[in-house]
Amino acid sequence: MKTIQDFMPPGIDGNALLIAIAMVETEGGRNNCPRFEVAYIPKGERFTVQGRVIEGTGACVNSIVLERWQKWGLASAASYGPWQILYHTAADRHYRGCPWGLWSQAGSRPFVVAQLERIVCKGARSIEEVADAWNSGNHFDQIVPHRYIAKVVAEYKRQLKIRPAVAGRKG
Ligand SMILES: [Ca+2]
Numbered sequence: 001m002k003t004i005q006d007f008m009p010p011g012i013d014g015n016a017l018l019i020a021i022a023m024v025e026t027e028g029g030r031n032n033c034p035r036f037e038v039a040y041i042p043k044g045e046r047f048t049v050q051g052r053v054i055e056g057t058g059a060c061v062n063s064i065v066l067e068r069w070q071k072w073g074l075a076s077a078a079s080y081g082p083w084q085i086l087y088h089t090a091a092d093r094h095y096r097g098c099p100w101g102l103w104s105q106a107g108s109r110p111f112v113v114a115q116l117e118r119i120v121c122k123g124a125r126s127i128e129e130v131a132d133a134w135n136s137g138n139h140f141d142q143i144v145p146h147r148y149i150a151k152v153v154a155e156y157k158r159q160l161k162i163r164p165a166v167a168g169r170k171g
Pocket of ligand 1: 142
């Protein structure tokens with residue numbers, strides 16, 4: 001069976017990276033509630049979620065996003081679970097379950113790994129580039145989330161220190 005280490009660039013511990021991203025996104029899964037993304041909500045749609053008003057901008061709505069919106073509604077416009085994977089990202093990686101099925105670690109991990117593989121296939125070669133792509137879609141555009149990247153790098157280094165036996169190991 002293929003593991004994350006099979007496609008990670010040389011020198012990157014894939015499991016430490018997975019933990020680092022989860023730590024930065026949700027404190028390792030402790031704060032894993034769905035977060036709604038207004039860009040994937042059609043313009044004109046308006047909701048109140050736990051006292052906060054959410055209004056769609058439609059910025060990222062295309063025919064595929066709209067089809068999923070019609071099927072799942074607001075649940076389609078959120079990110080889920082320890083890694084906060086966007087439902088659309090998982091669906092693009094052939095996830096066929098309901099959006100909230102990504103809420104658990106077991107439900108989302110295969111699609112998180114599949115997305116990381118895609119990021120690496122598109123040329124990301126460092127923790128910085130992978131973190132950039134995870135947060136902003138890709139590592140070769142103008143959008144570089146410096147603070148997010150710095151957090152992932154720091155957490156990755158911390159993970160290597162606290163679990164040195166795993167560093168560089170296959171699997
Ligand atoms: Ca970017």
